[in-house]
Amino acid sequence: MTRKEQKEERRKAILMTALRLFVERGYHDTKITDIAEAVPMSTGLLFHYFGSKEELLLELVRMGCSGPGTVTAPDEIPPDAYLTGFLRNMFSFAKEQPWVFCMFVLMGQVRRPGMPEEARKLAQSVDAVSPTVKLIKRGQKAGVFHSGDAVTMATCFWCSVQGIMEQMAADERMKMPEPEWIVGMLRS
Amino acid sequence: MTRKEQKEERRKAILMTALRLFVERGYHDTKITDIAEAVPMSTGLLFHYFGSKEELLLELVRMGCSGPGTVTAPDEIPPDAYLTGFLRNMFSFAKEQPWVFCMFVLMGQVRRPGMPEEARKLAQSVDAVSPTVKLIKRGQKAGVFHSGDAVTMATCFWCSVQGIMEQMAADERMKMPEPEWIVGMLRS
DNA sequence: CTTTATATTGAATATAAATTCAATGAATTA
DNA sequence: TAATTCATTGAATTTATATTCAATATAAAG
Numbered sequence: 001m002t003r004k005e006q007k008e009e010r011r012k013a014i015l016m017t018a019l020r021l022f023v024e025r026g027y028h029d030t031k032i033t034d035i036a037e038a039v040p041m042s043t044g045l046l047f048h049y050f051g052s053k054e055e056l057l058l059e060l061v062r063m064g065c066s067g068p069g070t071v072t073a074p075d076e077i078p079p080d081a082y083l084t085g086f087l088r089n090m091f092s093f094a095k096e097q098p099w100v101f102c103m104f105v106l107m108g109q110v111r112r113p114g115m116p117e118e119a120r121k122l123a124q125s126v127d128a129v130s131p132t133v134k135l136i137k138r139g140q141k142a143g144v145f146h147s148g149d150a151v152t153m154a155t156c157f158w159c160s161v162q163g164i165m166e167q168m169a170a171d172e173r174m175k176m177p178e179p180e181w182i183v184g185m186l187r188s
Numbered sequence: 189m190t191r192k193e194q195k196e197e198r199r200k201a202i203l204m205t206a207l208r209l210f211v212e213r214g215y216h217d218t219k220i221t222d223i224a225e226a227v228p229m230s231t232g233l234l235f236h237y238f239g240s241k242e243e244l245l246l247e248l249v250r251m252g253c254s255g256p257g258t259v260t261a262p263d264e265i266p267p268d269a270y271l272t273g274f275l276r277n278m279f280s281f282a283k284e285q286p287w288v289f290c291m292f293v294l295m296g297q298v299r300r301p302g303m304p305e306e307a308r309k310l311a312q313s314v315d316a317v318s319p320t321v322k323l324i325k326r327g328q329k330a331g332v333f334h335s336g337d338a339v340t341m342a343t344c345f346w347c348s349v350q351g352i353m354e355q356m357a358a359d360e361r362m363k364m365p366e367p368e369w370i371v372g373m374l375r376s
Numbered sequence: 377c378t379t380t381a382t383a384t385t386g387a388a389t390a391t392a393a394a395t396t397c398a399a400t401g402a403a404t405t406a
Numbered sequence: 407t408a409a410t411t412c413a414t415t416g417a418a419t420t421t422a423t424a425t426t427c428a429a430t431a432t433a434a435a436g
Contacts, residue, residue: 002434003434024302031423032423032425033424041384043386044385044425044426048382048384051425053424112214112354114213146369152365153365153369159348159351159352159354162351163349163354164347167343167347178336181341181374182344184373187372195413219393220394221393229414230414231415231416232395232415232416233413
């Protein structure tokens with residue numbers, strides 16, 4: 001069935017285009033017509049695929065939720081090495097698989113106030129902090145991470161990453177940082 | 189002239205309210221009516237004070253530009269101590285002088301794509317990175333900071349700060365991080 | 377080839393948000 | 407007190423954006 005495949009392709013194209021634009025310019029400043037133009041397709045057709053702008057966002061967030069959201073490291077891997085590796089992957093995805101990278105940034109943005117409620121709640125339901133808290137506590141016991149409230153440390157860590165990734169998404173020229181630097185924020 | 193003072197008061201009230209809302213929910217998702225309600229005043233009156241939403245933003249950015257944007261540390265202060273102190277101030281402003289804090293966050297947001305061009309250009313004209321680059325190079329020579337491209341390091345540093353501050357602005361519950369942690373990202 | 381189903385378009389409509397404006401009220405001045 | 411100026415309002419207007427829809431084109435099935 002070439003027809004059905006075509007449709008699925010188109011659907012994905014819309015999702016990927018919207019993802020890129022949402023991350024580049026923000027949800028509220030991305031107009032439906034911008035997405036349609038960029039795909040490219042007529043604005044009317046876009047509504048044939050997604051009932052509304054909000055549903056389009058929701059679908060993206062659903063994809064984001066099913067991804068590798070949880071940061072669970074097996075006990076045999078040192079916490080610092082795990083986080084460094086995670087970031088290294090993420091940063092290199094920026095070029096090869098912008099999809100994964102953008103999704104990460106989007107999920108962070110959708111969690112903030114002012115975003116459509118349903119998408120926001122959904123995004124907030126996947127929680128990167130809790131697993132990181134465990135990881136940080138393990139690191140603190142092992143002496144590789146400094147002392148301090150692990151929840152605040154985990155939150156700061158991911159907010160830093162979010163801030164850096166948003167910049168990378170907005171500015172092509174920005175060079176990739178060393179993951180080590182960011183993990184350095186936790187080291188003793 | 190009580191009349192003129194009143195007007196000036198009102199003007200400031202509008203600016204401060206808009207600043208808070210822009211930072212909390214983002215520029216595009218803050219409606220003129222939201223600002224008017226929050227001040228509070230009628231929407232019509234708001235246009236008596238500022239010609240447009242964009243001009244209101246521009247005025248805020250102008251204020252942001254005249255502030256202590258440049259991070260210039262005298263040579264006798266160690267770079268790491270200077271940055272730590274700067275962040276400590278900023279974070280404690282979050283409660284006492286939310287104005288300064290919010291302004292910092294706003295300037296970062298306005299620099300991104302999708303913001304009104306005039307405000308964006310103006311915000312981009314104040315550049316926190318260059319002074320920090322010098323500071324970082326000095327720190328590298330002194331051996332307190334690790335090696336690496338100073339521009340990328342400075343950019344990452346401020347993006348991290350931006351990410352953390354945005355979270356603090358959006359979520360009251362978030363605890364204040366230790367400035368040391370963030371500077372730790374630069375330490376060798 | 378004919379029929380049917382579906383993709384596609386672009387203009388029309390609906391909705392939401394920004395902006396204007398005529399009218400009112402309160403302070404200031406003469 | 408009367409006249410004048412300016413602040414203030416809320417409804418009307420304009421503009422921007424999301425959404426719908428009738429019409430057309432294209433592909434699939436019989």
